[in-house]
Amino acid sequence: MTFFHSRYNSNIKLSAEEMQRISDEIARNFAAHFSSHLSSHAEPVRLSAMELLDIGNQIRRDFAPKPSTFNIPEVMLLPVDPAHLHAYWSLSGNAGTDQNENENEAIQPLTLRIYSEAGEQETDTESLSWFDVAIDSSISQQQVAIPVEAGGKTYSAAIGKQCGDAGFIEIAHSNVIHTPCGQIAAQNGSSHCLGKNASGRGVGEPA
Amino acid sequence: VTIKNLSREGFLSLILHAHLPYVRHPEYDSFFEENWLFEAITECYLPLIDVFDRLEADRVDYRLTLSLSPTLMTMLRDSLLQERYLKYLQSRVALAEKEIARTRRQPEYQKLARFYRRFFLKALATYQQRYQCDLLAAFAKHQAAGKLKLITTAASHGFLPLLNVSETAVRNQINIGIDTFKANFGRKPDGFWLPECGYYPGLETVLADAGVDYFFVDTHGLTDAKPQPLDSVYAPVACGNGVAAFARDPESSQQVWSSKEGYPGDADYREYYSDIGFELDLDYIGPYILDGTTRVNTGIKYHRVTGGGRPKEIYNPRQAKAKAYQHARDFIERRLGQIGRLNAAMERSPIIVSPYDAELFGHWWFEGPYWLECVLRLAADSAGSIQTIGCSDYLKQYPPVQTATPAASTWGDQGYSAYWINETNDWIYPLLHKAERELERLVQDVQGLTLTPLQVRVLNQAARSVLLAQASDWPFIMKSGTAVDYACKRITDCLSRFNYLHDSFRKNRIDERYLSALEIMDNIFPDIDFRDYNPSTKNNATRTK
Numbered sequence: 001m002t003f004f005h006s007r008y009n010s011n012i013k014l015s016a017e018e019m020q021r022i023s024d025e026i027a028r029n030f031a032a033h034f035s036s037h038l039s040s041h042a043e044p045v046r047l048s049a050m051e052l053l054d055i056g057n058q059i060r061r062d063f064a065p066k067p068s069t070f071n072i073p074e075v076m077l078l079p080v081d082p083a084h085l086h087a088y089w090s091l092s093g094n095a096g097t098d099q100n101e102n103e104n105e106a107i108q109p110l111t112l113r114i115y116s117e118a119g120e121q122e123t124d125t126e127s128l129s130w131f132d133v134a135i136d137s138s139i140s141q142q143q144v145a146i147p148v149e150a151g152g153k154t155y156s157a158a159i160g161k162q163c164g165d166a167g168f169i170e171i172a173h174s175n176v177i178h179t180p181c182g183q184i185a186a187q188n189g190s191s192h193c194l195g196k197n198a199s200g201r202g203v204g205e206p207a
Numbered sequence: 208v209t210i211k212n213l214s215r216e217g218f219l220s221l222i223l224h225a226h227l228p229y230v231r232h233p234e235y236d237s238f239f240e241e242n243w244l245f246e247a248i249t250e251c252y253l254p255l256i257d258v259f260d261r262l263e264a265d266r267v268d269y270r271l272t273l274s275l276s277p278t279l280m281t282m283l284r285d286s287l288l289q290e291r292y293l294k295y296l297q298s299r300v301a302l303a304e305k306e307i308a309r310t311r312r313q314p315e316y317q318k319l320a321r322f323y324r325r326f327f328l329k330a331l332a333t334y335q336q337r338y339q340c341d342l343l344a345a346f347a348k349h350q351a352a353g354k355l356k357l358i359t360t361a362a363s364h365g366f367l368p369l370l371n372v373s374e375t376a377v378r379n380q381i382n383i384g385i386d387t388f389k390a391n392f393g394r395k396p397d398g399f400w401l402p403e404c405g406y407y408p409g410l411e412t413v414l415a416d417a418g419v420d421y422f423f424v425d426t427h428g429l430t431d432a433k434p435q436p437l438d439s440v441y442a443p444v445a446c447g448n449g450v451a452a453f454a455r456d457p458e459s460s461q462q463v464w465s466s467k468e469g470y471p472g473d474a475d476y477r478e479y480y481s482d483i484g485f486e487l488d489l490d491y492i493g494p495y496i497l498d499g500t501t502r503v504n505t506g507i508k509y510h511r512v513t514g515g516g517r518p519k520e521i522y523n524p525r526q527a528k529a530k531a532y533q534h535a536r537d538f539i540e541r542r543l544g545q546i547g548r549l550n551a552a553m554e555r556s557p558i559i560v561s562p563y564d565a566e567l568f569g570h571w572w573f574e575g576p577y578w579l580e581c582v583l584r585l586a587a588d589s590a591g592s593i594q595t596i597g598c599s600d601y602l603k604q605y606p607p608v609q610t611a612t613p614a615a616s617t618w619g620d621q622g623y624s625a626y627w628i629n630e631t632n633d634w635i636y637p638l639l640h641k642a643e644r645e646l647e648r649l650v651q652d653v654q655g656l657t658l659t660p661l662q663v664r665v666l667n668q669a670a671r672s673v674l675l676a677q678a679s680d681w682p683f684i685m686k687s688g689t690a691v692d693y694a695c696k697r698i699t700d701c702l703s704r705f706n707y708l709h710d711s712f713r714k715n716r717i718d719e720r721y722l723s724a725l726e727i728m729d730n731i732f733p734d735i736d737f738r739d740y741n742p743s744t745k746n747n748a749t750r751t752k
Contacts, residue, residue: 034233036726038664038733045723052234055724056700063706064699065638078369078636079407079615081623088637141633152614175372178408180615182431185622 067140073172075112075159079179080143082152087112088141089159091171108161110135113168114144117154117176132162152181217546218558218596219586220453221579222423224400225252225565226276226364228680228697229731233287239497240693242504244282245295249506251569252283252342253330254576259349262583269583270595272356273346273565274400276364277387278678280343281731284391289340296334299327299506302495306483306507309491315521316509322524323507343391350392356597358398359388362732366627366679368405368615369636374413375742376643376677381417382739383674383732390734397599398422402679403627404455404562404618411446411613421451421598423562424613427622429454431614438609441549441557443598445607452613453598458545459561462538470538471572474514475530477522479571481510508573531574535581542593555608558601562618631691632682635698642673642705649709650740661717666737668722669708671729676701704729 014022034052035044047055067090075089089112112133133144146155155177160170227247232238255273262269282288303324310316338345349355361367362383370376381399388396399419401410406424414422421443429440429452436444440454463469470476484496484505493499510519511527542559549557568575586595619626628636646669653666676698684694704725711717738744 034727036723036730038667038726038730045720047720047724047727049234049236052724052728055721056234056728059707059721059725060700060703063703063710065642065702065706067634067637067641076372076637076640078372078628079624080628081621081625084625086628086633086636088633090637141637143629143633178615180407180431180623181433182427182614182616182622184625185427185620 073159075157075172075174077155077157077174077177079177081184082180082182083147083184084143084145085114085155085177085179086141086143087157087159087174089172090140091159108163108169110137111160111162111168112142112144113158113160113170114146115156115158116146117156135159146179152179154178216556216591216594217542217550218556218594218601219542220270220272220558220560220596220598220601221582222272222274222400222560222562222598223255223565223568224274224276224360224562225279226274226360226402227279227282227566228678229278229282229363229675229729231282231285231288231728231730233727237291239501239503240690241288241291242295244279244288245292246504246506247566247570248283248292248334248342249296249299249327249330250573251566251576253333254569255565255579256338256342256345256349257329257333258576258580258583259345259355261580262354263349263352265584267584267587269354269587270356270597270600271354271579271583272358272398272597274358274360274398275343275346275388276360276400277362277384278364278731280359280387280391283342285730293331293335293340296327296331298495300324300331302505302507303327319509319522319524320507327506347392356398356599357388357392358396358400359384360400361402362387363674363678364402364680365674365677366402366405366617366624366682367410368407368617368624369628370639370643370677371407371410372640373643373647373742375647375740376673377410378413378416379670379674379739380677381413381419383735385417385419386734387732400562403683404428404616405624405627405679406452406613406617407615408612411448411450411452415446415448415450419450421453421602423560424452424454425616425618425622426455426457426460428452428613428616429611431616432611433614434609434611436609436611438549438553438555438557441553441559442555442605442609443558443602443607444609444611444613446612447610451598451602451607453558453560454613455562455618456545456559459538459542459559460563462541463561463563463567470531470534470578471567471575472512472514473530473534474512475523475527476512477508477524477527477573478510478512478519479508479573481508481519483507483509527574528577531578532581535578535585538578538582539585539589539593543589546593555605558596558598558605560598626686627679627682629686631688632685635682635685638698638702639673639676642676642702645709646670646673646705646737646740647742649712650737651743654738654741654743661719661722662712663737664722664726665708665712665717667735668725668729669705669712670735670737670740671732672701672705672708672725674732674735675729676705701729 033046033048035046073091078086080086112135113130115130135142157174158170159172160168227243230240230243303320306320307317310320350357361380365380367377385395395418397420399414399422401422404425406428426440429436440456443451443453445451482504485502495505497503509522511522513520568579586593617623681694681698684690
């Protein structure tokens with residue numbers, strides 16, 4: 001598509017690309033410029049808004065965060081509430097992504113083994129217990145329900161594979177977390193903060 | 208107004224937490240999300256300053272605590288945003304004038320259009336003439352008068368319970384928050400607002416190291432504390448290390464926060480969701496909305512809540528103010544009743560701690576600042592039955608008698624961390640933790656090496672990128688579903704910028720032009736020192752009180 005100037009020299013014809021290029025050039029050369037106040041040079045680098053935008057876009061395109069680049073397998077736990085914890089893991093470069101392992105996966109599915117440890121006030125001598133959560137190898141994180149009455153306990157986890165003889169081949173072990181004690185309030189409990197500032201929903205409902 | 212004098216006194220500590228995420232985009236001529244700041248300045252921060260000015264002029268003896276987040280402080284002092292805000296206000300004045308003309312045959316609407324013109328012109332006068340575009344100076348003035356207590360929060364409002372896989376991350380959120388406050392106000396804050404009231408046992412150690420005297424938890428942070436506090440949430444507990452924890456009073460919270468029973472939902476108050484940006488023809492409203500096509504709030508709203516499923520009725524500011532006064536009286540009377548009951552059961556004078564998001568007042572609840580003014584005036588007139596107080600003053604008069612460890616808690620929905628980690632936002636945590644870990648490793652690797660000024664800039668900027676990615680706002684927005692694309696973009700941008708800086712440092716391919724661009728776009732925390740991210744040195748973080 002070619003654009004024609006509306007009032008003056010109608011012989012000048014500009015394509016959309018040319019318009020864009022001229023616009024970019026003007027913006028680059030004549031727009032307000034920003035300088036970094038952190039530059040140690042006497043002559044700081046000056047950049048236009050368009051240059052900032054270009055650099056921001058390029059960095060986003062070329063350096064976007066990727067989760068699956070851990071060199072060693074790992075599993076991490078995060079406390080959510082008295083009844084839930086959250087686990088995420090990465091098995092890059094290890095058994096979990098090995099082709100032979102994948103072939104055997106139907107027999108040996110990935111398992112998240114959650115270990116709970118006794119709280120300070122518990123005197124049970126057999127206080128360390130665990131339960132298994134089967135996990136889908138296509139995902140890399142999952143919320144895990146824990147017994148509600150267990151709130152306020154200490155947990156760790158291991159990711160691994162079950163063996164036929166009830167054994168467990170551990171691939172990675174997690175950090176240790178403490179889940180909150182107490183009871184979960186009803187959802188949208190009015191005593192809790194829902195009215196968020198400009199980023200959220202305020203008091204009342206939309207008209 | 209006569210309020211019944213009780214035999215013993217009681218205290219009310221009102222805390223407003225003012226925070227917005229860092230929304231500053233010099234790479235665009237204008238950027239919609241910057242309006243979050245502009246709306247908050249117009250509808251909340253300036254009206255609050257007007258309240259403080261009036262109380263000062265009338266010599267009202269009040270106390271109020273205001274927590275200012277480091278991102279908000281930085282934006283309020285930023286010259287680009289100040290300049291853009293002036294343009295925003297001028298466009299609001301122009302729109303109000305256009306409305307006066309449009310509504311010439313609708314006298315009731317025209318009256319409101321004139322009301323809005325006065326409102327925006329007053330905002331302009333207060334902002335530009337009275338305070339020379341520096342709202343922090345206004346807050347500092349009232350602090351110097353001894354009425355307003357200013358405190359702060361974590362650097363980028365990071366949600367600390369989910370950053371706690373690295374103590375260094377938590378420590379830097381707290382320390383850099385305090386440093387930013389100090390840089391703006393010339394002194395350290397004595398109190399600290401935990402973002403989203405997110406507390407976990409052990410956090411008090413980091414707070415003590417940072418020189419903090421007290422912090423706040425949600426109600427169940429104390430009611431589930433170990434051992435259980437004798438005075439429930441009506442007295443602070445000592446955490447055993449010189450730091451005290453205060454807890455939110457559920458009753459006064461409910462009266463203001465509740466979307467069903469709270470004051471702001473009253474039929475006479477202005478309806479937030481009725482805005483001409485969504486109601487008038489695009490041809491007409493186009494110049495005042497996003498790109499001329501996407502409908503957004505303009506700040507001109509003609510209707511009241513009305514309620515009962517009826518068509519929205521026209522807003523009457525005078526009627527709304529009368530209701531706000533009535534609600535303020537109700538609030539004070541209920542607090543007096545509470546104090547009477549608590550005094551009968553407690554051996555010390557109780558303190559009712561009532562924290563709210565500052566942006567509720569004026570932005571969401573238009574009449575909120577006036578309600579607050581009435582509450583403060585009524586308390587001052589109560590002949591000592593109820594005294595507003597700052598938490599540090601209460602601690603001086605009534606040091607905590609009980610030592611306890613608060614329970615892990617937040618003020619979010621359901622009381623814990625579920626709002627910030629769920630199926631809408633859980634993808635961010637592996638990325639955030641990875642970046643934090645890589646930053647710490649990088650800082651450890653360069654320990655003892657001589658770095659060029661350019662390398663130091665890269666490392667400092669990398670630390671800024673990580674900090675900005677940690678803001679609690681992004682997972683919150685993803686869950687609330689309000690501006691999800693923007694929240695995802697911000698997290699992705701911050702982490703991409705960190706990755707770029709990390710990569711350019713490791714490969715020794717630093718491009719100063721690119722570095723400068725990132726410094727310009729993320730120009731926050733100017734005094735940051737990447738060395739504080741060395742976990743083996745514990746950040747040099749233990750600070751003297």
